[in-house]
Amino acid sequence: MDHRCSNLSTKPGASLKDESLGKLQSSAFNDDDDTNIAWIERVLPHLSHDLLGRTLLDEQFAKLPIAQFRLIKALPNDEIGETMGRLSEKIRIKASALTQTADRIIRQGLVERVSAPEDRRIVRLRLTTQGRQWNEERQAHRRARLELIWRGIAPHERDEFIAAVQTLERIGRLAETIVSNTEHQNISKNETNPSQP
Numbered sequence: 001m002d003h004r005c006s007n008l009s010t011k012p013g014a015s016l017k018d019e020s021l022g023k024l025q026s027s028a029f030n031d032d033d034d035t036n037i038a039w040i041e042r043v044l045p046h047l048s049h050d051l052l053g054r055t056l057l058d059e060q061f062a063k064l065p066i067a068q069f070r071l072i073k074a075l076p077n078d079e080i081g082e083t084m085g086r087l088s089e090k091i092r093i094k095a096s097a098l099t100q101t102a103d104r105i106i107r108q109g110l111v112e113r114v115s116a117p118e119d120r121r122i123v124r125l126r127l128t129t130q131g132r133q134w135n136e137e138r139q140a141h142r143r144a145r146l147e148l149i150w151r152g153i154a155p156h157e158r159d160e161f162i163a164a165v166q167t168l169e170r171i172g173r174l175a176e177t178i179v180s181n182t183e184h185q186n187i188s189k190n191e192t193n194p195s196q197p
Contacts, residue, residue: 051149052142067093067101072110072127077135081114081126110134 030036064072074090075082082090088098102125105111110131116122127135150158 051146053145065104067091067097068105071098071101071105071125072131075111075125075127075131077127077132077139079126081124083116083122083124087125 030039070091070093071087074087084095084098084102088095091098093101102111102113106113109128111125112128114124114126116124153161
């Protein structure tokens with residue numbers, strides 16, 4: 001088991017020594033928003049690495065431009081794929097930009113265009129055999145690592161782990177809405193009160 005996952009129980013403002021020894025009180029969070037946000041910013045990027053590990057495949061994925069990475073992640077790991085329209089909605093990108101992004105990934109051999117069997121006018125994107133194999137190898141590595149971690153933690157820690165992930169999932173779903181609403185409000189304010197030259 002990788003004991004670095006004990007960082008999940010640390011609090012904002014904690015020293016590295018405190019984190020490594022796990023001598024932190026679970027209820028003792030800092031009252032200062034800036035400190036809490038800075039702690040979250042520091043910890044979140046490491047969670048995926050600590051829990052899921054990192055392979056050469058992950059390094060190759062990380063080198064992809066963000067638009068290409070998001071497109072690959074949005075595609076199901078099957079032979080059916082997804083329509084361009086649905087993908088545009090999923091990753092919130094305009095159809096023209098999606099087409100350009102898809103063209104670049106297709107040239108890398110990870111994705112291909114296919115016509116829907118029910119209507120050849122409908123174009124779908126799907127992972128190629130290479131792309132699916134790439135995905136399957138990454139998933140197998142992550143699943144094996146998570147199984148080791150799961151078996152290595154106590155029953156009460158499993159309950160806490162599930163609860164923590166459920167909270168992260170819920171906040172993650174809300175995050176895009178919160179950010180989008182704030183940006184929309186800011187745009188509305190600027191349109192209502194345009195700055196003077």
